[in-house]
Amino acid sequence: MAQNDAGQSTDEEPLKNIFDQAMKLFDTIENGSEATNSEPVQMSIKSAIAKFEKATNLVSLSGMFSRNESIEELPTETLQYLLLPALLGTLTLKLSSTPRKDLINVAEIYFKDFLQRCKDYGVTDVEVPQTSDSQGIVARPNSEQAKIASMVLTREAKIKRYKEMKELKEKLSTLSKAMASPNVDEETKRSYFTTLLLNYVNQALDELSSIEQEKPILDYMEKHAGEPKPSKERSRPTPLKPVIITRDAVQKAVFGAGYPAIPSLTIEEFYDQRVRDGIFPGGTNIPHQTIQSTETDGDEAEKIHKERLVEEDDPEELARQRSMDEYKDDHRRGWGNRHNRS
Numbered sequence: 001m002a003q004n005d006a007g008q009s010t011d012e013e014p015l016k017n018i019f020d021q022a023m024k025l026f027d028t029i030e031n032g033s034e035a036t037n038s039e040p041v042q043m044s045i046k047s048a049i050a051k052f053e054k055a056t057n058l059v060s061l062s063g064m065f066s067r068n069e070s071i072e073e074l075p076t077e078t079l080q081y082l083l084l085p086a087l088l089g090t091l092t093l094k095l096s097s098t099p100r101k102d103l104i105n106v107a108e109i110y111f112k113d114f115l116q117r118c119k120d121y122g123v124t125d126v127e128v129p130q131t132s133d134s135q136g137i138v139a140r141p142n143s144e145q146a147k148i149a150s151m152v153l154t155r156e157a158k159i160k161r162y163k164e165m166k167e168l169k170e171k172l173s174t175l176s177k178a179m180a181s182p183n184v185d186e187e188t189k190r191s192y193f194t195t196l197l198l199n200y201v202n203q204a205l206d207e208l209s210s211i212e213q214e215k216p217i218l219d220y221m222e223k224h225a226g227e228p229k230p231s232k233e234r235s236r237p238t239p240l241k242p243v244i245i246t247r248d249a250v251q252k253a254v255f256g257a258g259y260p261a262i263p264s265l266t267i268e269e270f271y272d273q274r275v276r277d278g279i280f281p282g283g284t285n286i287p288h289q290t291i292q293s294t295e296t297d298g299d300e301a302e303k304i305h306k307e308r309l310v311e312e313d314d315p316e317e318l319a320r321q322r323s324m325d326e327y328k329d330d331h332r333r334g335w336g337n338r339h340n341r342s
Contacts, residue, residue, distance in 0.1 A: 015058045019081065022051035026087060029094070037096040049091050056084045071121045071194070076186055079193035082121070085114035086200040089207065101218045104211045111204040111211075123194070124201045129208050161202050168199045 025048035034041050059065070059081050071079070089110030092103055115128045175192040178184060 015055055015062075015081075016077075018051050018058070019055045022048050022055060022087075025051070026091070029091070036094050041094075042096060045091050045094050049088060049095075052084055052088050052091070055081070056088070059084065065117065065121075067120045069121065071123055074121070076190045076193065079190065079197065082114075082117060082123070082197055083200060085110045085117070086204055089114065089204065093207065100214075101222065104214060104218070108208065108211050111208050115201065115204055118197060118201055123197050126201060126205065129205075129212070161205065165199065165202045168195055168202070171195050172199060 025044050029036075029041060029044055029048065032041065036042075036045075064078060064081065065074075089107040092107040092110065095103055112128055115124070115126065118124045119126065119128065172192070172195050175188065175195060178188050179192050
C-alpha cells in the first residue's frame with residue numbers, strides 16, 4: 001500500500017468523492033415523497049450519516065480548518081465542508097430507531113458546533129444559543145422588563161431571519177442553475193457555497209429553537225412513562241328497555257297478553273320504577289298522578305258525569321241522546337263529504 005510523506009494511505013477514497021456521494025443521498029432524502037420512517041428512507045439516512053462522518057474524520061485529520069483564519073483565506077472547494085455538522089444534525093433528527101431524547105441531544109451538539117465554526121470564520125455574527133445545564137435549565141432574565149425586552153428581540157430576530165431566508169432561497173435557486181454549467185467560474189462557486197452556509201445558519205437556529213421546546217415534553221413523557229393512561233371512554237348509561245304504559249291493572253292485563261316479551265306497567269308502577277332507578281325525582285311531595293295529563297282527567301270526568309245522568313234518568317240528558325240518535329239515522333257517516341264527487 002502506497003503512503004505519502006505524512007504516512008497516510010494514498011489509495012483511500014478521496015474526500016470529495018465521499019462528500020459528493022453523501023450529498024446525493026441527502027438531496028434524495030430531503031426531496032423524496034416517501035415517509036421518513038419507512039425502512040428504505042431510514043437505510044438511506046444511515047448510509048448518508050456514515051459517509052458524512054467519514055468525511056468529517058478526513059477533514060479533522062487533514063487539519064483543514066483553524067479558528068485563526070477567516071472565510072476569505074479558505075479555498076473555494078473547502079467552503080462546502082463547513083456544512084458537515086449542519087448536515088449531520090439535520091439527518092440525525094430524521095432517525096427513528098434511536099430514543100428521541102438521545103437524537104436531539106446529538107443534533108444540538110452538531111448545530112451549535114456548526115454555528116460556532118461559522119461565527120469563528122466570519123460567515124455570520126449570530127450568537128450561539130446557550131446550552132442547558134444538567135437539569136435542562138437555561139438562564140432566563142429575572143425582571144419583567146428584561147423578559148419583555150428578550151421577547152421583542154427574539155421576535156425581531158425571527159422576522160429578520162424569515163426575510164433573509166426568503167432572499168437566500170431565491171439567490172440559491174439562481175446560483176444552483178449556474179452551478180450546473182460545466183464552465184462555472186470561481187466567483188460563482190464561492191458565492192454559491194457562502195449563500196448555502198448562510199441558509200443553513202438560519203435553519204440551524206430554527207432547529208435549535210424547536211429542540212429547546214421539545215426537551216421539556218420528552219422529559220415529561222419519560223417521567224410519566226410508567227403511569228397508567230386515563231381512560232377516555234365514559235361510562236355508558238344503561239339503555240332504556242321498551243315498556244307498555246297502561247292506565248290501570250285491567251289495561252295492563254289486556255296489553256300484556258298481546259306483548260309477552262315487553263313488560264307492562266301501570267302509570268304508578270312505571271313512576272315507582274323510575275324513582276328507584278334515580279331517573280325521576282322521588283319523595284312524597286310528588287304525587288304519581290302528575291304524569292297524567294290534565295286533559296285526560298277532564299275527559300274522564302265528563303264521561304263519568306254523563307253516565308251518571310243517564311242512570312238517574314235525567315230528562316235533558318235523555319232528550320239530548322235521543323236527538324243525537326235521530327240525527328245519526330238521517331245523516332249517515334260520510335254523506336256530507338261531496339268534495340271531488342261527480
